[in-house]
Amino acid sequence: MDTNLIYSEELLKGKRAIVTGGATGLGKAIALGLSKVGAEVTIVSRNEDALINTSREISIDTGNEVFYDIVDIRDVDSVKKLSEDHERTEILVNNAGGQFPQKARDFTPNGWRSVIDLNLNGTWNMTQAFGDKMLNSNGGSICQIVATVGRGIPGIAHSASARAGVLELSRTLAFEWGPKVRINCVAPGQFRTEAFDTTYEEGVGDGFVDQPIPVIGDVNDIANGVIFLVSPASQFITGEILYVDGGLILQGPMSALPEEGYPERK
Numbered sequence: 001m002d003t004n005l006i007y008s009e010e011l012l013k014g015k016r017a018i019v020t021g022g023a024t025g026l027g028k029a030i031a032l033g034l035s036k037v038g039a040e041v042t043i044v045s046r047n048e049d050a051l052i053n054t055s056r057e058i059s060i061d062t063g064n065e066v067f068y069d070i071v072d073i074r075d076v077d078s079v080k081k082l083s084e085d086h087e088r089t090e091i092l093v094n095n096a097g098g099q100f101p102q103k104a105r106d107f108t109p110n111g112w113r114s115v116i117d118l119n120l121n122g123t124w125n126m127t128q129a130f131g132d133k134m135l136n137s138n139g140g141s142i143c144q145i146v147a148t149v150g151r152g153i154p155g156i157a158h159s160a161s162a163r164a165g166v167l168e169l170s171r172t173l174a175f176e177w178g179p180k181v182r183i184n185c186v187a188p189g190q191f192r193t194e195a196f197d198t199t200y201e202e203g204v205g206d207g208f209v210d211q212p213i214p215v216i217g218d219v220n221d222i223a224n225g226v227i228f229l230v231s232p233a234s235q236f237i238t239g240e241i242l243y244v245d246g247g248l249i250l251q252g253p254m255s256a257l258p259e260e261g262y263p264e265r266k
Helices: 025-036 048-062 076-085 109-135 157-177 194-199 206-210 219-230
Strands: 016-020 040-045 067-070 091-094 140-145 181-188 241-244
Touching: 016 025, 016 109, 025 040, 025 048, 025 091, 025 140, 025 219, 040 048, 048 067, 076 109, 091 109, 091 219, 109 140, 109 157, 109 181, 140 157, 140 219, 157 181, 181 219, 219 241
Parallel strands: 016 040, 016 091, 040 067, 091 140, 140 181, 181 241
Antiparallel strands: none
């Protein structure tokens, strides 16, 4: 993996960080970036094989040991145990999440609940558990990976609702928990990852050339944004959302379904 990061290797030296969904995709890039700038990183997901491979890969790349835990963030007891095993954590990156593209009228109750439970409730479980630890110690920083909420995202209404909920949750907690705990969000635009390729049909996002920076993002762009927000460089920033999207939120294709997915619009 390209490690085009721009920060000092000692920027977060001595800090302990947890990255959910850290074994693959954007989470893997974030974990790698945090390790490269000196943080002691623990990656979390439900996939043990991916965790083992990624922790080993990052350790070899950076020379820093990377730890892992098998955790289902939707399960409160699982999250509680994780927080008890990591008493001192100064950085939490809530990256874990997922969705499936479908027209909203076709959602089943279980389909809706599964996405809300993962993207909103799972994020809350982690935020509450580790936010409490930070408030009872020397504080910390939480970064939530959301989505380009603000214009609507046709095809993933469930995920858009959950991500917008996380954004407003974070703004609220910035008041309740500041100044001891800073909470910010990063909203990725279009990034080509395995999850993207397996989730969305061919043609989704083809109009990226219409956005101000007409390219698909590099995963290291997300890592750089996260590192900034959890570092002392952003010590006066909280309750904010950083769009790392090439200007997609201003102009670009927001649909998670190909154009033919909306026959009623023709």
